[in-house]
Structures are given as structure tokens and as C-alpha cells.
Amino acid sequence: MAYWTTDETHDPARTSWVESAQGHRDFPVQNLPYGVFSQNAGNRRVGVAIGEMILDLSACAQDQLLSGWESMCLGNDVNELLALGGGDRRKLRHRISALLSDPGHRGQVEKHLVPASKCAMHLPARIGDYTDFYVGIHHAANVGKLFRPDNPLLPNYKYVPVGYHGRASSIRVSGVPVVRPRGQCKMPDAAEPIVAPTGRLDYEVELGVWIGPGNALGTNIPIGEAADHIAGFCLLNDWSARDFQTWEYQPLGPFLAKNFHSTISPWVVTSEALAPFRIAQPPRPEGDPQPLAYLADNDDQAHGALAITLEAALSTASMREAGMEAVRLSRAAASNMYWTVNQVLAHHASNGCNLSSGDLLGTGTISAPVKDGYGSLLELTNGGKEPIIMPSGESRTFLEDGDEVSLRAVAAAPGFVPIGFGECRAVVMPSP
Structure with a gap:
């Protein structure tokens, strides 16, 4: 079936x-x-x-x-x-x-x-390995503009699902506080880096993908069989220390800026439950390269995307004390992913890498083309230059101690009952 x-x-x-x-x-x-x-x-x-x-x-x-x-x-x-x-x-x-x-x-x-x-x-599963991808093209373009205004998307982006191996040991279930990390960063006008608590703590709105049956080391997973290896989905907030990231990400990519904590929703929404919400992958813009053969599949293009809407909300400690509701910061569709989850999985195993049941993949930040769909504060505040004013009168460029971020999502399609993912939330605690 x-x-x-x-x-x-x-x-x-x-x-x-x-x-x-x-x-x-x-x-x-x-x-x-x-x-x-x-x-x-x-x-x-x-x-x-x-x-x-x-x-x-x-x-x-x-x-x-x-x-x-x-x-x-x-x-x-x-x-x-x-x-x-x-x-x-x-x-x-x-x-x-x-x-x-x-x-x-x-x-x-x-x-x-x-x-x-x-x-x-x-945590619903023993997570053996965790890999985070970067397939939200609007997020990739927005972030790229901040770091490389003249060349936001690097040449490989539209040929290969870009990802990095994250840290499974620091994944926690919704509700577990995230401790502000300490690390090495360098101020733009400083001669040398310092070690300090991050001043640019951020969230990222993602989907998590749970691996079902795995593959043996040295074998691959053809794109036409990739869906058989995906058991379900969850919400994922891959917390990020943007100041650490700016200093350390070249030449080898994310490290301490990403591995200190990732929050997931506690429920595995199965692939079977999401069957009614399968939609066609949006066509690539004219002039974009078509996927290479190992990532190309007609069924995947016809049914590989998901009709899921994701939201992020923020409340400050003073807002909660005053009984004020959290403020929704963004709402975006999962169809803004440039690559399907089947393509992501097929690429991951294409070199013979073995995946195991309970492994977790992250889609990367999912953003919309417009500002009210941006999936991180880095984008929403234009790199910290445009503060968000909260209903309490407080302003935010990045997260402060006591702030709580919550993610929610709903899968919906005409003629079917919508289903959700539960909540993915955590409060920011001070650095020790």
C-alpha cells in the first residue's frame, strides 16, 4: 500500500x-x-x-x-x-x-x-544518531543574505540536501528547560575572542523525522523506497547560539553553537496518520537544476510534501506573571522545504551510511517567503537590528533568560479531520 x-x-x-x-x-x-x-x-x-x-x-x-x-x-x-x-x-x-x-x-x-x-x-525513542538538514530554502536564503549579501545560497544548495551531524545526547523532550550555553565568540570590533554566555540565543522551527527500518552499513536506500524507512514525525526546536555560530562555523560548520540542546515534541505522529496530508512537492523555480537521478522519483514529487502548518510563539517571564498570552511570532507551511524528506533520507544513506530505528533527522528551519513566516529570531530581527516589541512593552532581538518558546503544528486537508503534534516548548534558564 x-x-x-x-x-x-x-x-x-x-x-x-x-x-x-x-x-x-x-x-x-x-x-x-x-x-x-x-x-x-x-x-x-x-x-x-x-x-x-x-x-x-x-x-x-x-x-x-x-x-x-x-x-x-x-x-x-x-x-x-x-x-x-x-x-x-x-x-x-x-x-x-x-x-x-x-x-x-x-x-x-x-x-x-x-x-x-x-x-x-x-523521549519516545532511544536516539542513536541525529542529523540536522538545511532544506528550508527561505531560511537558507535569509541567513545567507546576513552573512554573504552578494551570494546567499552557495552553489551546492540546489544540487545536494545540505546537512550536518548533530548531537543525539543533548536532545530533550518538551518541557525540559534549556540552559543558556557558554562558549567562545568574537565581537566584530574585538581583536580576540572571549568565552561568555551567548548573547544571541535563538530558536529554530523544524520538523523531526523518525527513522523506521534501517539499512546495513555499505548499502543505500533508493529514493523510491525511502518512505518505507520513515516511521513518523515530531516538532523540533534546534536551539542556536548565533554569536558562537558566526565565529566557529567556518570552515567545518555548526558545532558548539548547536549541540548544547535540542527540544522535541513527545509524540511520534506516524507516517500512516499523515497519509491524508500528502501533497505534491512545489515545482522548482525556472532555471533551477533538476535533482540528480538518485534523488529523482515521480511518486515522491507527486506526494512527498506535507500539508502541515507550523507556528512559533514566545512569552516572557513578566508576561506569564501578568497572565498574558504568548505571542505568535511566525506561521509557515512545511511545503517551503526545497527537498522532500524522502530525498533527505535517500541522500543520507547514498554513501552507504547506515541508519537505525529511532535515529532522528531534522529538516532544518522552515520559513515562509514573507516575514510573518520566518522560523527564527535571526531572520525576524534582521540579525538583531530590528527588535520585536512584545505586548508587555519589552523588546527582543534574541532570547532572554525566562523566555519560553513553544512550537505547534497542524496537518490539514479538505475532507479530513486535522491532526496535531502536541507542544514543543522550553524555558530559557540562566547560564551557570
């Missing part, structure tokens, strides 16, 4: 006997994302989000409600679920959908529901 094919689990008429799922902004019965939760500092368990509740898959497996999937639901991460592959994951999705939509199952299942408000969320 093609990864963009819909079935009865996507039916907009399907409802759940879990009342809070009806019309839920993120987790109606058409979504069913996987995550890892705990109660009262207890053991970590695998669950599925449904409305304001979490279905405890571990308890369901112990109660023999998930015959054939017990082993992968009884662990403390979702790596085995990601490794299933689309066909088997789809079968499990059908079973969970039936349990939550057929009132005949309510008596067996309801006791295994837990209020999400009483749970702590954890």
Missing part, C-alpha cells in the same frame, strides 16, 4: 468513545501517535495519545488486547514499533483505532486510559 493511501482509520466520520477526542486540536482518533510516559515517577511505558488521555499500550498488551504486538508494547521506548515498517504499523494502527472507536471494546479498554495531565512525558 502506498504511503499516501488513506483507509477507514482516516474516515472523518469515525469517532471515539473517549469524549475528549472529539474535535481535539491535536489528538482525535484519526491521529493515534506513539509516546512514552510515566505516572508518579513510576516506570516508563509506551502509550498512544487520544484526546486528553493516554492509552497505556503496555497495560493493553498485558491484558491480551494487542495479540502479536506484545513485545514491542511492553518496553520503555518505541524503537521496536518504529522498526515494524509501514505494513505492520498499519495493522497495529487498525487494531488501536478499533479499540478506541468501537463502543464494544470500551469495557476492556477504558481502565487502561490515563489522564495526560497526570503523566510525565519522556
Whole structure:
């Protein structure tokens, strides 16, 4: 079955006997994302989000409600679920959908529901490796103009999905504070660099891509098979210290400016759940080179993009103390990616690099062509030259201690129930 094919689990008429799922902004019965939760500092368990509740898959497996999937639901991460592959994951999705939509199952299942408000969320998978790409072309052009006004996009950008290997050990789940990092930077008028807390802390609006079945070292993943290796998606905020980045990024690229903390949303929204929201990749501008053969696939161009809208919001400490709502800073469509996620994955493995279940890829910052869709403060403030005035009267060029950044996203398409990703948020803490 093609990864963009819909079935009865996507039916907009399907409802759940879990009342809070009806019309839920993120987790109606058409979504069913996987995550890892705990109660009262207890053991970590695998669950599925449904409305304001979490279905405890571990308890369901112990109660023999998930015959054939017990082993992968009884662990403390979702790596085995990601490794299933689309066909088997789809079968499990059908079973969970039936349990939550057929009132005949309510008596067996309801006791295994837990209020999400009483749970702590954890990283859903053991992340072996993390690679961040740079496929948001508007972000790449905007940032390039700040550093290279006459040559914003380097010659390789439209031929190769540019990326760098990040640090898996510093990825944290939504809600874990980010500590302002210390590092080496050089002021423009200074003779030598100094070591200090970053003064230009920034966020980046990205999608995270979870790897499903992997590939053996020395083998590649053809573009036509890439979708079979993508298990799901999340939100990703790849925090950045722009002053460190300016000083260190040449000649080898991001290092300490990026590896101190990355925040992800806790739920894996599966590729199967996103089938209704597959759209054609926008055509390349006239004159742009066509992808090389190993990145070219007609099905990918017809269905490889995603109808997802991403938003970033900011609140200061004083705003929260005054009960003021966070301010939305940007809204952009995921279709602003120059390369599809299938192209990104195929390129990653094209040299024989082995990917493993639970590895995470970042798309890079997703920005729109216009300012209200810029996915970072670096762009929104024109490199710090144009401050943002908050409703409290405070101004921001980059993030201050106590600021909280939250990302949200929704996948929507005519004739289908929209689904969301949950929240990806963190508060900035002072440097130690």
C-alpha cells in the first residue's frame, strides 16, 4: 500500500468513545501517535495519545488486547514499533483505532486510559544518531543574505540536501528547560575572542523525522523506497547560539553553537496518520537544476510534501506573571522545504551510511517567503537590528533568560479531520 493511501482509520466520520477526542486540536482518533510516559515517577511505558488521555499500550498488551504486538508494547521506548515498517504499523494502527472507536471494546479498554495531565512525558525513542538538514530554502536564503549579501545560497544548495551531524545526547523532550550555553565568540570590533554566555540565543522551527527500518552499513536506500524507512514525525526546536555560530562555523560548520540542546515534541505522529496530508512537492523555480537521478522519483514529487502548518510563539517571564498570552511570532507551511524528506533520507544513506530505528533527522528551519513566516529570531530581527516589541512593552532581538518558546503544528486537508503534534516548548534558564 502506498504511503499516501488513506483507509477507514482516516474516515472523518469515525469517532471515539473517549469524549475528549472529539474535535481535539491535536489528538482525535484519526491521529493515534506513539509516546512514552510515566505516572508518579513510576516506570516508563509506551502509550498512544487520544484526546486528553493516554492509552497505556503496555497495560493493553498485558491484558491480551494487542495479540502479536506484545513485545514491542511492553518496553520503555518505541524503537521496536518504529522498526515494524509501514505494513505492520498499519495493522497495529487498525487494531488501536478499533479499540478506541468501537463502543464494544470500551469495557476492556477504558481502565487502561490515563489522564495526560497526570503523566510525565519522556523521549519516545532511544536516539542513536541525529542529523540536522538545511532544506528550508527561505531560511537558507535569509541567513545567507546576513552573512554573504552578494551570494546567499552557495552553489551546492540546489544540487545536494545540505546537512550536518548533530548531537543525539543533548536532545530533550518538551518541557525540559534549556540552559543558556557558554562558549567562545568574537565581537566584530574585538581583536580576540572571549568565552561568555551567548548573547544571541535563538530558536529554530523544524520538523523531526523518525527513522523506521534501517539499512546495513555499505548499502543505500533508493529514493523510491525511502518512505518505507520513515516511521513518523515530531516538532523540533534546534536551539542556536548565533554569536558562537558566526565565529566557529567556518570552515567545518555548526558545532558548539548547536549541540548544547535540542527540544522535541513527545509524540511520534506516524507516517500512516499523515497519509491524508500528502501533497505534491512545489515545482522548482525556472532555471533551477533538476535533482540528480538518485534523488529523482515521480511518486515522491507527486506526494512527498506535507500539508502541515507550523507556528512559533514566545512569552516572557513578566508576561506569564501578568497572565498574558504568548505571542505568535511566525506561521509557515512545511511545503517551503526545497527537498522532500524522502530525498533527505535517500541522500543520507547514498554513501552507504547506515541508519537505525529511532535515529532522528531534522529538516532544518522552515520559513515562509514573507516575514510573518520566518522560523527564527535571526531572520525576524534582521540579525538583531530590528527588535520585536512584545505586548508587555519589552523588546527582543534574541532570547532572554525566562523566555519560553513553544512550537505547534497542524496537518490539514479538505475532507479530513486535522491532526496535531502536541507542544514543543522550553524555558530559557540562566547560564551557570
